Amino acid sequence: MKQLVIDFQKCNAGRDCAHECELECAIKVFKKDDPTLAALHIKAHEDGGGHAVICDQCGDCIVVCPSEALRRNKLGVVMLDKKVCVGCYMCIGFCEKGAFEYDPDWITPYKCTSCGVCVKVCPHGALQIVEVPEPAVRII
Amino acid sequence: MDQLVFDPSKVMAIDHTRRTEYLGALLAYRTGLRTLKEVAYTPSLPDRGYNNRSLYVNVDTLEVTEKPVTQQMKDVFIGGRGFGLYHLWNAVQPTTKWNDPENEIIISPGPVCGITQYAGTGKSLVVTLSPQTEIPIDSNVGGFFGPLLKFSGFDALELQGKSTKDVILFIDGVKGLIRIDEAPEGPVDSHVLGELLTHLYAENDADLPNVSVVSTGAAAEHSLIGMLNFSFYDRRRGCVRFKQAGRGGIGTVFRDKRIRAVVCRGPKVAGDLNHPADPETIARTGIKYHKEIREQDPHQCMMRRNGTAHIVEIMNAYDLLPVHNFQFGSHPDTHKIDSSYWQQRCTQTTVDGCWYGCSMACAKGADGVVLKTGPYQGHMVTVDGPEYENAAGLGSNCGVFDPDYLLELNFYCDTYGICTITYGTLTAFIMECYQRGILNKERTGGLELTWGNAEADLEMMHQMARGTGFGKVAGLGVKKMKAHFIAQGWGDPQLINDIGMENKGLEYSQYMSKESLAQQGGYALTNKGPQHDEAWLIFMDMVNKQLPTFEAKAEALYYFPLFRTWFGLNGFCKLPWNDVVPADNSSQPEPQKVPEHVQNYVDLFTATTGIKITKEDLIMQSARVYNFQRVFNIRMGKGLRLHDAAPYRSLGPVTREEYESRTERYDKQLLDELGIDPAGKSTEEKMALHRTWRTDRFSQLMDSVYTRRGWTLDGVPTLERLRELGLDAFPEVVAVVKQFI
Amino acid sequence: MGVIVVNEEPLGWHEGMTVRDILRAKNYRFPMLIIHVNGLLIAKPDYGTTTVPDSAIVQVIHLISGG
Numbered sequence A: 001m002k003q004l005v006i007d008f009q010k011c012n013a014g015r016d017c018a019h020e021c022e023l024e025c026a027i028k029v030f031k032k033d034d035p036t037l038a039a040l041h042i043k044a045h046e047d048g049g050g051h052a053v054i055c056d057q058c059g060d061c062i063v064v065c066p067s068e069a070l071r072r073n074k075l076g077v078v079m080l081d082k083k084v085c086v087g088c089y090m091c092i093g094f095c096e097k098g099a100f101e102y103d104p105d106w107i108t109p110y111k112c113t114s115c116g117v118c119v120k121v122c123p124h125g126a127l128q129i130v131e132v133p134e135p136a137v138r139i140i
Numbered sequence B: 001m002d003q004l005v006f007d008p009s010k011v012m013a014i015d016h017t018r019r020t021e022y023l024g025a026l027l028a029y030r031t032g033l034r035t036l037k038e039v040a041y042t043p044s045l046p047d048r049g050y051n052n053r054s055l056y057v058n059v060d061t062l063e064v065t066e067k068p069v070t071q072q073m074k075d076v077f078i079g080g081r082g083f084g085l086y087h088l089w090n091a092v093q094p095t096t097k098w099n100d101p102e103n104e105i106i107i108s109p110g111p112v113c114g115i116t117q118y119a120g121t122g123k124s125l126v127v128t129l130s131p132q133t134e135i136p137i138d139s140n141v142g143g144f145f146g147p148l149l150k151f152s153g154f155d156a157l158e159l160q161g162k163s164t165k166d167v168i169l170f171i172d173g174v175k176g177l178i179r180i181d182e183a184p185e186g187p188v189d190s191h192v193l194g195e196l197l198t199h200l201y202a203e204n205d206a207d208l209p210n211v212s213v214v215s216t217g218a219a220a221e222h223s224l225i226g227m228l229n230f231s232f233y234d235r236r237r238g239c240v241r242f243k244q245a246g247r248g249g250i251g252t253v254f255r256d257k258r259i260r261a262v263v264c265r266g267p268k269v270a271g272d273l274n275h276p277a278d279p280e281t282i283a284r285t286g287i288k289y290h291k292e293i294r295e296q297d298p299h300q301c302m303m304r305r306n307g308t309a310h311i312v313e314i315m316n317a318y319d320l321l322p323v324h325n326f327q328f329g330s331h332p333d334t335h336k337i338d339s340s341y342w343q344q345r346c347t348q349t350t351v352d353g354c355w356y357g358c359s360m361a362c363a364k365g366a367d368g369v370v371l372k373t374g375p376y377q378g379h380m381v382t383v384d385g386p387e388y389e390n391a392a393g394l395g396s397n398c399g400v401f402d403p404d405y406l407l408e409l410n411f412y413c414d415t416y417g418i419c420t421i422t423y424g425t426l427t428a429f430i431m432e433c434y435q436r437g438i439l440n441k442e443r444t445g446g447l448e449l450t451w452g453n454a455e456a457d458l459e460m461m462h463q464m465a466r467g468t469g470f471g472k473v474a475g476l477g478v479k480k481m482k483a484h485f486i487a488q489g490w491g492d493p494q495l496i497n498d499i500g501m502e503n504k505g506l507e508y509s510q511y512m513s514k515e516s517l518a519q520q521g522g523y524a525l526t527n528k529g530p531q532h533d534e535a536w537l538i539f540m541d542m543v544n545k546q547l548p549t550f551e552a553k554a555e556a557l558y559y560f561p562l563f564r565t566w567f568g569l570n571g572f573c574k575l576p577w578n579d580v581v582p583a584d585n586s587s588q589p590e591p592q593k594v595p596e597h598v599q600n601y602v603d604l605f606t607a608t609t610g611i612k613i614t615k616e617d618l619i620m621q622s623a624r625v626y627n628f629q630r631v632f633n634i635r636m637g638k639g640l641r642l643h644d645a646a647p648y649r650s651l652g653p654v655t656r657e658e659y660e661s662r663t664e665r666y667d668k669q670l671l672d673e674l675g676i677d678p679a680g681k682s683t684e685e686k687m688a689l690h691r692t693w694r695t696d697r698f699s700q701l702m703d704s705v706y707t708r709r710g711w712t713l714d715g716v717p718t719l720e721r722l723r724e725l726g727l728d729a730f731p732e733v734v735a736v737v738k739q740f741i
Numbered sequence C: 001m002g003v004i005v006v007n008e009e010p011l012g013w014h015e016g017m018t019v020r021d022i023l024r025a026k027n028y029r030f031p032m033l034i035i036h037v038n039g040l041l042i043a044k045p046d047y048g049t050t051t052v053p054d055s056a057i058v059q060v061i062h063l064i065s066g067g
């Protein structure tokens, strides 16, 4: 499956960039000029390191979704079908990575779909889409 | 705190495609329906939780009308059970009987019902005059019907009249039509009918989850203990499942009206259909709660794995599991029917909420059950549950510790439209009568109803569904059976009355109140009868010793019934309140109340309706409806102190064996509490001392509770209390009370 | 042999007795407990390691579930 990964050897947690990845995601994917509405968030740690909130396509949310709105597509990416989603936000509450989010303006939540638009704009080349095996289904 | 470890390798692999299908009759149904009445209406969606109209249907005159939901109704009765009681009050007279055409069945979901972001928000409340208690009964039920009814444009549905032929009421909230059809000959049992009608009324496969069916089963036609099934479509299993409005015989009223089913088809559900005033607060509160479940539930009750069945072993460990008609509190075979077994038997890889957004997901199901008896012998079915009440009532209380039979009993109760709690308690009573010679093989028409005889038990259930044999007698319920056995001269009347576990005509639910005075009140001093949904105080009282005085017990019996009434006004489920608690709950003041969750409920109400309330207002909202219901009972000629009387089995040891199973405890009580040295006294003498002491304590408890509730010592709400609650605005209510003051 | 009081009932005490030992002795198997030893709240991860002194007053509050 396709997974977005970040290399913190290259990414300095936004200290020497303008968070191009977040902005690009917000504008291109969600048509909003607001990086807080992006599907990935790069946060700087006090001690110098960084931390990224990104969906790793683990599939936990597929298991909890009551309406079967979440499914893997052909590339193994967890996709949300807005027409089916009932807006219960269990996916948000059960995602251990905090990667599922919502915007008060929409009823359905959103997350990263490994589309890769952010990869292209990172000035340090820290982001990458990789192919990894699908994890086993976890009962939660 | 040795939690059970879940082993996924033990989960059964079930091939759903082998489940028996009942769609054969689809064509016959489609062509066989004869439309009696069709009315067009304008569908609507709620605004801030209310559509501001309700639907009235008379199945006899075929009248179909919309009624406004007034501001006064919303202010005083809120919704749900409140609306149900309000409509019922207006529909009936003090002389109305349950099977009179005036009696109504009201289904109302409540203003918060239908939001999808918080757990337990899909409940409907069903109210009618009960054939068992002859006063209003209310039942809180899941399934999709309530939310879909709201999204079709109605805050309540009133069903009145008695049809002469079987009818199906169909509400199409998408097309805006209401239809009453005469139903062709065909099945009435819910697992068949529910599947059939879901497929009949859904436009296509994607539409299946938008259809919900209310139905009952064959036993509702021949007994007083019929219940209603509310369906929901389980997408993963690809099957129609049910939640039950169980208590008090609502299904019996339904069939007496010759209603075969009520079907609602609503729009596709989305997260904003309830149009709350403040969706952001609802979203925030819901997500916080989902996280809490994810983090805490695996270390607390494991509701997501076990549902309520997890308390089977707990109750057994605390000597509180009803065994052999509430004689004993534990049994060596309990491990055969506790949650470690159900974890393996219930399918675990799925989402078991009875409405969207329920992260607690207690609605477990056992798939691939092949039936051994009855009309569906050999069929492979999915059984809902078993919940704690079923495992305890159909299981330990009757001495049935064979899980396969337990599932079969559970299945047939559901599909025949029998309340499992009631059936468990009445069968336990019958079996004890059998043990004590009050009944025998001759009197039961050949059924050997000894403890644990599941085959005879099942046969009695099949008889109940056919309306034959001893099953028909059993279907009268404990109260009428007691009178019948006594009239036949079949045993010592006092013994029969002592061991028949009913109050107000309703059977006790499955907890042992014998050693907890507060719980004795929690059962008997209720509005509808002994169901634990008003108060469950056994741990607080008996184990924690937190309620040492009559005043403390009375305070608990004031607060908890009111707090819990509120769930039913709004369309909430009780379980998410306290079957998980926040990590820091233990350091909060009054942790039993789960303060953070109480605040969640306050926030959800305010965010839905836009009406700002506090946690004190919440209690006031309930108090209005609770006292109104008490007055309603009085209006129906009940509702007084004498109607709150409890069978002695619920208060103390009736028999020698019971006393001797707990000699140490009881002897110590004689010494500590009564100052009497038990040494040298016979068991009978000691039992008599206990009886006087316990009966007296119960009476003192009544005094304290009535006083705290603002009632006279006869159990009548005082005029002052009615004024405080604003119920003096209803002259009819005041008039009822005046007769007693 | 010493004695402690658990939920207002006496229980035999032994050297090194932990909170978990008390729960075993009383067969308190309910998963949602709030435990105070001499007024001090004991966190769940510490049940096995917290030792209880002689004559301690122990409160094991069971919350409500099911019901």
Ligand code: SF4
Pocket: A054, A055, A056, A057, A058, A059, A060, A061, A062, A078, A094, A095, A096, A097, A098, A099, A100, A111
């Ligand atoms: S949103 Fe969260 S739970 Fe869902 S696949 Fe991504 S990381 Fe996993």
Ligand code: SF4
Pocket: A064, A065, A066, A067, A068, A069, A070, A080, A084, A085, A086, A087, A088, A089, A090, A091, A092, A108, A109
């Ligand atoms: S919000 Fe939508 S996608 Fe997420 S769990 Fe609920 S129904 Fe599924």
Ligand code: SF4
Pocket: B119, B120, B121, B122, B142, B352, B353, B354, B355, B358, B359, B360, B361, B362, B363, B573, B574, B575, B576
């Ligand atoms: S906790 Fe259980 S009964 Fe309550 S709403 Fe959730 S699934 Fe339904």
